[in-house]
Amino acid sequence: MGVQTPNGFNLDTSGKRIVVDPVTRIEGHLRVEVNVDSGNVIRNAVSTGTMWRGIEPILRGRDPRDAWAFTERICGVCTGTHALTSVRAVEDALGIKIPENANSIRNLMQLCLQVHDHIVHFYHLHALDWVDVVSALSADPKATSTLAQSISAWPLSSPGYFRDLQTRLKKFVESGQLGPFKNGYWGSKAYRLPPEANLMAVAHYLEALDFQKDIVKVHTIFGGKNPHPNWLVGGVPCPINVDGTGAVGAINMERLNYVTSIIDRLIEFTDLVYLPDVAAIGSFYKDWLYGGGLSGKSVLSYGDVPEHANDYSDKSLLLPRGAIINGNLNEVFPVNHRDPNEIQEFVAHSWYKYPDETKGLHPWDGVTEPNYVLGPKAKGTRTNIQELDEDGKYSWIKAPRWKGNAMEVGPLARWVIGYAQGKADFKDPVDKFLKDLGLPLTALFSTLGRTAARALEAQWAAYQMRHFQNKLIATIKAGDSNTAFVDKWKPETWPTETKGVGFTEAPRGALAHWIRIKDTKIENYQCVVPTTWNGSPRDPKGNIGAFEASLMNTPMENPEQPLEILRTIHSFDPCLACSTHVMSPDGQELANVKVR
Amino acid sequence: MTRSTTPPRILVLGIGNILWADEGFGVRVVEEFHRRYAVPDNVTLLDGGTQGLYLVNFIQEADYLVVFDAIDYGLEPGTLKLVFDEEVPKFTGIKKMSLHQTGFQEVLSAADLLGQYPERLALVGCQPKDLEDWGGPLTEPVRGQIGPAIEAACAILAGWGAPATARSAPLAETDALLGNDIDLARYERREPADAVDGLR
Numbered sequence: 115m116g117v118q119t120p121n122g123f124n125l126d127t128s129g130k131r132i133v134v135d136p137v138t139r140i141e142g143h144l145r146v147e148v149n150v151d152s153g154n155v156i157r158n159a160v161s162t163g164t165m166w167r168g169i170e171p172i173l174r175g176r177d178p179r180d181a182w183a184f185t186e187r188i189c190g191v192c193t194g195t196h197a198l199t200s201v202r203a204v205e206d207a208l209g210i211k212i213p214e215n216a217n218s219i220r221n222l223m224q225l226c227l228q229v230h231d232h233i234v235h236f237y238h239l240h241a242l243d244w245v246d247v248v249s250a251l252s253a254d255p256k257a258t259s260t261l262a263q264s265i266s267a268w269p270l271s272s273p274g275y276f277r278d279l280q281t282r283l284k285k286f287v288e289s290g291q292l293g294p295f296k297n298g299y300w301g302s303k304a305y306r307l308p309p310e311a312n313l314m315a316v317a318h319y320l321e322a323l324d325f326q327k328d329i330v331k332v333h334t335i336f337g338g339k340n341p342h343p344n345w346l347v348g349g350v351p352c353p354i355n356v357d358g359t360g361a362v363g364a365i366n367m368e369r370l371n372y373v374t375s376i377i378d379r380l381i382e383f384t385d386l387v388y389l390p391d392v393a394a395i396g397s398f399y400k401d402w403l404y405g406g407g408l409s410g411k412s413v414l415s416y417g418d419v420p421e422h423a424n425d426y427s428d429k430s431l432l433l434p435r436g437a438i439i440n441g442n443l444n445e446v447f448p449v450n451h452r453d454p455n456e457i458q459e460f461v462a463h464s465w466y467k468y469p470d471e472t473k474g475l476h477p478w479d480g481v482t483e484p485n486y487v488l489g490p491k492a493k494g495t496r497t498n499i500q501e502l503d504e505d506g507k508y509s510w511i512k513a514p515r516w517k518g519n520a521m522e523v524g525p526l527a528r529w530v531i532g533y534a535q536g537k538a539d540f541k542d543p544v545d546k547f548l549k550d551l552g553l554p555l556t557a558l559f560s561t562l563g564r565t566a567a568r569a570l571e572a573q574w575a576a577y578q579m580r581h582f583q584n585k586l587i588a589t590i591k592a593g594d595s596n597t598a599f600v601d602k603w604k605p606e607t608w609p610t611e612t613k614g615v616g617f618t619e620a621p622r623g624a625l626a627h628w629i630r631i632k633d634t635k636i637e638n639y640q641c642v643v644p645t646t647w648n649g650s651p652r653d654p655k656g657n658i659g660a661f662e663a664s665l666m667n668t669p670m671e672n673p674e675q676p677l678e679i680l681r682t683i684h685s686f687d688p689c690l691a692c693s694t695h696v697m698s699p700d701g702q703e704l705a706n707v708k709v710r
Numbered sequence: 711m712t713r714s715t716t717p718p719r720i721l722v723l724g725i726g727n728i729l730w731a732d733e734g735f736g737v738r739v740v741e742e743f744h745r746r747y748a749v750p751d752n753v754t755l756l757d758g759g760t761q762g763l764y765l766v767n768f769i770q771e772a773d774y775l776v777v778f779d780a781i782d783y784g785l786e787p788g789t790l791k792l793v794f795d796e797e798v799p800k801f802t803g804i805k806k807m808s809l810h811q812t813g814f815q816e817v818l819s820a821a822d823l824l825g826q827y828p829e830r831l832a833l834v835g836c837q838p839k840d841l842e843d844w845g846g847p848l849t850e851p852v853r854g855q856i857g858p859a860i861e862a863a864c865a866i867l868a869g870w871g872a873p874a875t876a877r878s879a880p881l882a883e884t885d886a887l888l889g890n891d892i893d894l895a896r897y898e899r900r901e902p903a904d905a906v907d908g909l910r
Contacts, residue, residue: 172729176891183890187729187759238763238820286823323820327767341761 207614349598405561407664523623781835788851
């Protein structure tokens with residue numbers, strides 16, 4: 115029994131329903147409902163999110179040159195990426211160019227965010243879906259040292275180092291606060307690492323936590339401050355003065371050398387810690403190849419990191435652009451943000467209203483009018499939903515589609531596209547990673563593959579930072595210290611009416627902003643964010659979104675402990691507070707999994 | 711050892727999302743604090759936004775910490791409540807501060823795990839009325855607590871030997887904590903967005 119979706123999934127709702135409702139309703143959050151069969155295999159998946167509901171009411175009527183400061187506040191992690199997307203949209207609309215140095219600096223900031231976010235995501239938000247912290251307490255420090263030294267030349271690997279760390283960890287856990295380690299189903303059979311691998315991973319969790327504080331300084335240097343670095347339509351706001359000694363905000367040689375040292379450390383950390391860790395963890399999970407979802411069928415990347423300033427062609431973009439559909443890796447389609455028939459958002463199953471909901475709207479013509487109604491089969495009340503009706507409206511997230519196809523976006527999508535295009539810097543590392551684990555290419559289309567793609571991309575981004583840092587220094591040394599073009603800064607120079615689009619690849623996937631400007635003010639502004647693509651509900655044709663697809667056919671060890679659901683959803687690095695547990699007012703954890 | 715001669719490093723941190731109505735309380739208080747008062751060299755004011763774990767280095771570097779935030783105490787909207795030291799993490803865990811899965815409680819834990827936890831903590835929290843009016847301004851009762859929250863922080867800083875002093879000349883616009891039209895006055899010149907009949 116079941117319903118076949120156009121994008122190839124067989125949905126069966128006859129089995130028991132499991133509701134995983136992660137956080138309080140106060141903040142944006144993600145909720146997942148699945149039906150499992152008698153063998154606890156997921157046969158239907160429904161994902162719903164409360165998401166920011168459109169920035170246009172806030173931006174309408176404002177100066178387009180300030181839009182980045184608003185979009186920077188949408189999200190706590192994509193801050194810089196939203197700002198970059200915004201200034202690109204405005205530049206596109208107004209025909210503003212940027213100097214080569216500004217392109218290098220923007221790339222450095224974007225790549226830095228990419229590698230920083232990937233490291234923090236893997237170690238601090240995702241590793242604990244693979245690593246059992248409590249098991250690490252019973253590891254043998256000497257055996258841990260042997261393991262660590264067998265996989266990497268990273269120097270922090272002595273038996274004494276792991277012994278001290280274990281003692282610290284023990285003290286922390288025994289103090290009863292658990293803190294960041296609160297959210298885990300410790301001891302579950304779904305955890306597969308031996309205690310020593312767990313201890314090694316926890317050690318690197320702490321090292322990454324300590325290291326990430328230095329990484330952000332790149333944003334402080336180029337953005338003038340952090341958090342919330344400054345951006346500028348027409349370039350970057352930081353002047354370059356190589357001979358200067360500490361002029362406020364200016365980039366001098368001392369600061370550039372500091373950035374170089376951070377880049378060296380990022381390369382070392384991704385080479386010797388992050389990638390070896392993912393390979394080591396992967397070796398214990400290589401028969402757990404669930405979670406692929408749409409990744410082997412339909413993936414989308416806008417591309418990013420232009421080699422040359424103002425050149426956003428496929429050839430210039432170092433992160434690849436393209437779309438793959440129906441699993442055909444032999445054909446990568448071009449993507450056009452301006453074509454009204456390519457990217458469209460649907461609301462048939464979203465809590466919004468369109469005049470005709472069988473049709474999608476291109477973001478330049480996008481509307482965001484709330485319409486909160488539950489389907490007839492929904493259980494509970496409007497204020498306390500027990501069970502959603504996915505045949506009706508069931509999410510605050512719209513359903514973006516590319517030529518009608520539901521698409522996965524993110525590191526795995528980018529790497530699949532780069533691989534399909536035969537680009538050596540994407541294909542070779544993927545082949546090597548799979549070969550070392552003895553896995554075929556199809557294994558890439560999985561939760562593990564998504565996690566590996568993120569690690570490979572962090573390493574790639576660290577090396578690209580070195581490239582743009584060298585380029586920046588060479589240009590400055592050749593006498594060009596220009597960081598902004600201001601000839602079209604004044605609104606008098608703008609056309610009365612214009613529109614533009616800016617795009618980037620955020621750490622978690624394709625991101626674009628569409629802007630309309632009229633009489634020098636913003637008339638409409640629409641963002642389509644990565645988690646809208648991945649977390650989208652069904653569309654009018656019944657295609658399921660990437661989160662939903664990724665959960666299909668995954669067996670669960672124990673439906674009361676939905677570790678497999680969390681592991682796969684977290685592998686997308688969702689931009690929602692998709693935490694696993696509900697907090698009560700005294701900070702204590704509440705049970706939040708309901709099996710019906 | 712150097713404590714007797716070196717003044718403690720104090721961080722005054724405002725957190726929250728200015729785009730979510732009363733969620734913006736913490737950032738608005740630190741913004742206004744900076745506009746009204748000058749602080750000694752050992753005090754840093756920071757608009758932390760929703761940066762989550764990315765704030766851990768600032769916490770690590772602080773000996774004493776004051777946090778402004780919208781807190782769900784279960785009290786009347788607009789009620790200001792101060793909490794100190796070991797009580798602080800319990801209250802900051804109620805809601806997720808960032809859309810990225812980390813609450814401030816976890817940020818504090820991370821600092822603790824790294825062995826650099828502030829010696830003293832003070833949380834100046836305000837009970838929000840509306841956290842769902844996306845794009846909307848602070849509600850009246852919460853906005854009314856910006857001044858009292860600043861006064862509370864002044865008293866705390868004075869008690870820590872680092873009194874803030876009222877600015878004799880108004881702060882230059884270019885020195886404000888938030889610019890580019892997202893400062894409190896300009897942000898709120900707009901009509902509140904239509905409240906959404908959301909999951910409430």
